Amino acid sequence: MNPEYKKVNMTKDQFFYAYKELAKKSLQHALLESGRSGKLCIAGIDPLVTFRAMPGESLEFIWRDGKKEKKDGDPLSVVNEWVSSLNIAYDSELPDFQGGPIGFVSYDYARRYEPIPNIAVDDLQTPDLQFYLFDRWAVLDIEKESAYFMTLPDRGLDPNRLAEQWLEAASANEGCRHTDIPRDILAPERIDVSVSGPQFEQMVRDVQTYIEQGEVTQVNLSVRQSDRLTVTPLTMYEQLRKVNPSPYMAFIGAEDFAVVSGSPELLLKKRGTELSTRPIGGTRPRGKTDEEDINLEKELLSNKKEKGEHVMLVEVEREDFERVCENYTVEVNEFMVIERYSHVMHLVSNVRGTAKEGMSNAEIIKGLFPGGSITGQPKLRTMEIIEELEPNRRGLYTGSIGWIGFNGDMEFNIVIRTAYVKNGVAHIQAGAGLVADSIPEAEYKESLNKAKALWQAKRMAEKDLVK
Secondary structure (H helix, E strand, O other): OOOOEEEEEEHHHHHHHHHHHHHHHOOOOOEEEEOOOEEEEEEEEOOOOOEEEEEOOOOOEEEEOOOOOEOOOOOOHHHHHHHOOOOOOOOOOOOOOOOOEEEEEEEHHHHOOOOOOOOEOOOOOOOEEEEOOOEEEEEEOOOOOEEEEEEOOOOOOOOHHHHHHHHHHHHHHOOOOOOOOOOOOOOOOOOOOOHHHHHHHHHHHHHHHHOOOOOOOEEOOOOOOEEEEEOHHHHHHHHHHHHOOOEEEEEEOOOOOOEEEEOOOOOEEOOOEEEEEEEEEEEEEOOOOOOHHHHHHHHHHHHHHHHOOOHHEEEEEHHHHHHHHHOOOOOOEEEEEEEEEEEEEEEEEEEEEEEOOOOOHHHHHHHHOOOOOHHHOOOHHHHHHHHHHHHEEEOOOOOOOEOOOOOOOOEEEOOOOEEEEOOOOEEEEEEEEEOOOOOOOHHHHHHHHOOOHHHHHHHHHHHHHOO
16 A cells, blocks of 8 residues: 655745754654755654664664564664565655655674674764654655655554644744855864874875785775764754755754764665666865866866776776676766865766666665775775774764665665764764875865864854854
């Protein structure tokens, strides 16, 4: 059977502020927003069931009524199989997402099937996997400004009442307006870092030694920055969506943490049997004027180091896709284009292919995960080096946030430009792709620069600078 639904007119801002209002009633909720050139926004409040797997533990089903049960087996496979068993039909007249698990897979999930050593400190204790399954959810078609309020069939739920609740919540926030935000209005305050400049520079040199020895060709290393957050995480997200609207925005509220994400990067999009990804590699700051912006773009497109790094990343993605796609279907249909964001610009390509017949969603995710653009080449050896050199486990950083539809379609970002908020502290991690001719000091500055939009959003939220 199909989900039951009610369609109403609603703008993107109305959708967000209704979500913000309704989220006050529950600790558990999720929002996925297409911040740039995307088609859909997806939201749910108070899940029917939470799927959670802590490091080294089995998958746990946590029901709304408090009931809990453990399920053995690979957590991703268990979630996929259980959701498939619901037999929810797909309606071609509705948006692509018509219900299914919404959540994330952490970077450290890969430890469940890859022989990665245990060296880094697991101080944040992030779930390896956490998804919500809602029996009431909302989907916005951004371009058409049409919102669909959906419910699981045969549960006695009324989509008309759900639509009324969202419209009432949107009306309660009619005074909210977007504010034009300059590219640079604030510099980040002094914050704690996981590694200092000199420490990171030594890490770069260590990577270059591995490159000289022929063990790897490129490694992505990162720096975690941490600072106390004095407003709600959702208030910080509200500012982030204004400061830096990105293609794969996300907010996840949980009882013991929150996620504030403005990722520009796609790990995987699956529609039917077609798979695609958009690797990012090559970065420059935005110019203060249009002329400076154009000059920085030209410099990025002509820079041999950046272009060489990007070509390597595209090849990593091609190799990953060839493992999960039918022979001769993998292609690069967009190569080295510039995408601009509030504080940086990137080189981006697009890789696509056709999924192998009979391959499950769990197998596809694990075949591509984690994304090669945030590990390096070859992937497993670079993950071993990351574990050796980075002092803390990555947790959610460079994992994936997204959804798995009842019909088998799915879409996941790569978790960058993201704050993981726990115990009142926002942790923001960013990195750089290191190659043989990387300049250690410049790579450290690039890593810090990539986090600026998050810190700007935090400070705006805390200082109430929006007019």
